[in-house]
Amino acid sequence: MADIVTVEGLVKRFGDLTAVDHVEFSIAEGEIFGLLGPNGAGKTTAISIMSGLLDATEGDVVVDGNSVSKKPGAVKRVLGVVPQEIALYETLSARENLTFWGKMYGLGGKDLSEAVDRALELAGLADRAKERIEKYSGGMKRRINIAAGILHTPRVLLMDEPTVGIDPQSRNHILEQVKKLNAEGMTVLYTSHYMEEVEFLCDRVAIIDHGKVIATGTIDELRAMIGDADVVAVELDEPPAPETVELVAAIPGVSQADAVESTLQVLSADGGAVLAPVVAALGRAGAHVRGVEVTEPNLESVFLHLTGKSLRD
Amino acid sequence: MPKLLTVTRKDLRVLLRDAAALGVLLGMPMVLIFILGSALGGLGGEGGDIGAPVAIVNLDTGARDSSVTDVGAEITSGLIDNETVAGIFDIQERDDATEVRGEVERGELLAAVVIPAGFSQSIADGDAVTLEVLKDPGSELSANIWESIVRGIAADISRVSIIAQTAGESAAGAGLPPELVGATVGMAVERATAQDAVSPITVEQRNQTAEATVDIEGMDFYALSMTSMFLVFGAMFGAFGFITERRDRTLSRLLTTPTSRAAVIGGKMLAIWILGMLQFTILYVFTRFSFGVEWGGDPLATFTVAGAQLIAVTGLAVLIAALAKTERGAGGYGSLIVQLMALIGGVFFPITILPEWLQPIRYASIMGWGLEGMSDIQIHGAGLAEVISPILALTVMGVVFFAFGIWRLRTE
Numbered sequence: 041m042a043d044i045v046t047v048e049g050l051v052k053r054f055g056d057l058t059a060v061d062h063v064e065f066s067i068a069e070g071e072i073f074g075l076l077g078p079n080g081a082g083k084t085t086a087i088s089i090m091s092g093l094l095d096a097t098e099g100d101v102v103v104d105g106n107s108v109s110k111k112p113g114a115v116k117r118v119l120g121v122v123p124q125e126i127a128l129y130e131t132l133s134a135r136e137n138l139t140f141w142g143k144m145y146g147l148g149g150k151d152l153s154e155a156v157d158r159a160l161e162l163a164g165l166a167d168r169a170k171e172r173i174e175k176y177s178g179g180m181k182r183r184i185n186i187a188a189g190i191l192h193t194p195r196v197l198l199m200d201e202p203t204v205g206i207d208p209q210s211r212n213h214i215l216e217q218v219k220k221l222n223a224e225g226m227t228v229l230y231t232s233h234y235m236e237e238v239e240f241l242c243d244r245v246a247i248i249d250h251g252k253v254i255a256t257g258t259i260d261e262l263r264a265m266i267g268d269a270d271v272v273a274v275e276l277d278e279p280p281a282p283e284t285v286e287l288v289a290a291i292p293g294v295s296q297a298d299a300v301e302s303t304l305q306v307l308s309a310d311g312g313a314v315l316a317p318v319v320a321a322l323g324r325a326g327a328h329v330r331g332v333e334v335t336e337p338n339l340e341s342v343f344l345h346l347t348g349k350s351l352r353d
Numbered sequence: 354m355p356k357l358l359t360v361t362r363k364d365l366r367v368l369l370r371d372a373a374a375l376g377v378l379l380g381m382p383m384v385l386i387f388i389l390g391s392a393l394g395g396l397g398g399e400g401g402d403i404g405a406p407v408a409i410v411n412l413d414t415g416a417r418d419s420s421v422t423d424v425g426a427e428i429t430s431g432l433i434d435n436e437t438v439a440g441i442f443d444i445q446e447r448d449d450a451t452e453v454r455g456e457v458e459r460g461e462l463l464a465a466v467v468i469p470a471g472f473s474q475s476i477a478d479g480d481a482v483t484l485e486v487l488k489d490p491g492s493e494l495s496a497n498i499w500e501s502i503v504r505g506i507a508a509d510i511s512r513v514s515i516i517a518q519t520a521g522e523s524a525a526g527a528g529l530p531p532e533l534v535g536a537t538v539g540m541a542v543e544r545a546t547a548q549d550a551v552s553p554i555t556v557e558q559r560n561q562t563a564e565a566t567v568d569i570e571g572m573d574f575y576a577l578s579m580t581s582m583f584l585v586f587g588a589m590f591g592a593f594g595f596i597t598e599r600r601d602r603t604l605s606r607l608l609t610t611p612t613s614r615a616a617v618i619g620g621k622m623l624a625i626w627i628l629g630m631l632q633f634t635i636l637y638v639f640t641r642f643s644f645g646v647e648w649g650g651d652p653l654a655t656f657t658v659a660g661a662q663l664i665a666v667t668g669l670a671v672l673i674a675a676l677a678k679t680e681r682g683a684g685g686y687g688s689l690i691v692q693l694m695a696l697i698g699g700v701f702f703p704i705t706i707l708p709e710w711l712q713p714i715r716y717a718s719i720m721g722w723g724l725e726g727m728s729d730i731q732i733h734g735a736g737l738a739e740v741i742s743p744i745l746a747l748t749v750m751g752v753v754f755f756a757f758g759i760w761r762l763r764t765e
């Protein structure tokens with residue numbers, strides 16, 4: 041399918057800091073595209089440029105054939121944006137908020153009231169629509185925050201970490217909602233630093249760190265970057281010393297070893313075979329092993345493999 | 354345009370749910386007008402003063418040189434023959450100033466004027482002279498009318514007496530036939546105004562009450578000044594509106610929708626202006642009917658001045674929003690600006706008690722201009738045409754504040 045969003049050589053500098061560093065990716069119409077990266081990677085900055093809030097230092101974003109730097113108005117008409125921070129009027133009710141945002145997206149009359157009803161239904165909050173937002177729980181606010189971005193059924197929805205800081209139940213609700221919207225034809229850019237979410241939702245993913253895209257592809261393509269390896273996760277009772285990690289990395293059959301807090305992640309073509317030597321080496325180094333798990337590689341291990349650090353520190 | 358109005362409606366809704374804002378914008382001025390106004394001038398009905406007794410005590414016996422006008426006599430006859438005085442008051446000529454002062458103090462007389470001994474001679478000698486106007490502070494309005502009539506007559510007579518000394522000295526002075534005196538006076542008045550050589554008689558007013566140490570005119574004064582001041586507090590809450598939206602990221606979010614920055618900012622500004630007009634209307638109606646405050650005979654002019662004042666307030670809101678990063682900061686800037694402007698704008702005391710050279714300082718204040726316009730309408734019966742300068746000045750102020758503000762205003 042044709043690309044509806046193209047990000048071309050995007051750079052954003054704040055003084056000396058390069059928050060977005062020559063980022064490139066494109067999103068096909070109908071896709072859920074993930075932008076996965078740790079805190080401070082530059083996800084929000086990239087979304088802000090895409091939605092016309094910030095000017096790029098270099099590069100451009102083209103949405104549905106229109107450049108955001110030259111025709112921000114045209115781009116904004118195609119987009120729906122769900123900001124990372126809850127951006128709602130606390131003293132207005134959910135219905136009042138949604139009605140207002142719907143109007144700002146150009147809805148009116150019957151279309152508007154139907155869209156608001158539908159969004160409230162989708163958020164599962166139709167029965168509490170008259171309550172002020174300030175009385176809502178964090179999870180409920182999040183749902184209305186999302187609802188406000190999809191009222192006008194945009195062709196492209198930019199979602200910036202829409203599930204941060206909420207309970208698992210609300211999170212599942214939101215993920216299902218995104219799937220449903222996508223099934224109805226909405227193209228979604230979904231940023232997150234939770235690899236589970238991205239693995240669950242996304243067709244394709246760009247992994248971003250320090251403003252740079254370090255890998256792009258489908259989930260399977262990204263997993264394949266580690267090769268046909270197993271991931272051995274060894275849980276210790278305290279973070280291992282760097283020398284200990286080096287010791288493990290030097291064991292024959294181990295292709296890479298990285299510590300994430302008190303977990304040591306070991307990559308190997310044959311996880312079963314290196315298990316014993318790894319545990320033995322750790323014992324000699326004085327580290328206490330509390331548990332060992334051999335798994336298939338996931339995006340977390342891909343990120344670790346590429347950057348030597350965890351997504352979540 | 355429709356989106357601008359959507360923003361306005363949303364902002365008005367948010368503001369009208371803000372109990373703290375409403376308390377400051379409406380509750381506080383009402384309470385202050387009531388307290389200050391009734392401490393310094395009662396709530397007495399004004400209608401009852403028609404036909405109220407007033408007195409004139411003329412202790413002046415004319416100047417030594419009989420060719421100089423007897424100013425005391427002129428003022429006395431001027432007051433007694435004055436139609437307005439006759440229509441409103443029951444005027445008596447009296448000789449004992451002390452007795453009259455006592456009667457005003459006890460409320461037996463509504464007001465009085467005392468022309469001191471040697472008044473004409475002092476004028477002839479070129480000395481500063483003072484008329485003593487006594488008022489019962491319980492009847493503000495009619496006492497104010499009394500005072501302004503006395504001022505008017507005194508101003509006229511002071512011109513006449515100067516002519517008598519300057520132009521009249523060489524002429525036959527006292528011996529002229531009445532028509533000729535009239536002509537001479539007419540000419541000399543023209544000359545005097547042209548040369549701005551009139552030395553006006555100072556009219557000193559006294560509220561005859563023990564507590565009335567401050568020289569202020571009670572409810573009517575405070576209704577205007579407090580309303581004027583609290584309108585400017587609207588700028589602070591308007592600035593909060595910008596800052597809160599910036600903090601809560603709704604401002605950024607608005608700018609991700611297909612809505613121009615101008616519509617967003619314009620919509621918010623319009624909300625500040627409309628809220629202010631609402632505030633003004635409520636305070637106007639409330640003080641008019643609860644406290645019997647007279648705002649003057651031309652409500653259209655009064656509301657136009659208020660509207661212009663609110664343009665300045667709206668511009669100021671944008672400026673404060675640009676200067677302050679947080680609501681706290683805006684509260685700080687806001688109340689500082691309001692207090693400074695109130696102080697120099699004549700909110701706490703009539704500007705006329707400042708030395709003359711310092712009085713123009715009020716033109717740096719929104720309230721200074723607002724009060725100038727509104728009190729012209731209230732006291733001097735000015736209409737729209739006569740308050741054009743405050744209206745223009747306030748509008749210009751608004752534009753200047755806005756220009757500085759919009760230049761620095763951050764929207765994310």
Ligand SMILES: Nc1ncnc2c1ncn2[C@@H]1O[C@H](COP(=O)(O)OP(=O)(O)OP(=O)(O)O)[C@@H](O)[C@H]1O
Pocket residue numbers: 054057059077078079080081082083084085086124201233
């Ligand atoms: N307005 C700004 N001025 C200066 N630096 C900024 C600004 N906005 C973002 N940054 C910096 O740019 C970098 C990228 O920030 P950004 O918010 O885009 O990261 P993120 O990937 O969204 O992180 P998170 O997962 O925490 O939301 C950070 O180092 C941040 O401090």
Ligand SMILES: [Mg+2]
Pocket residue numbers: 083084085124200201
């Ligand atoms: Mg972010």
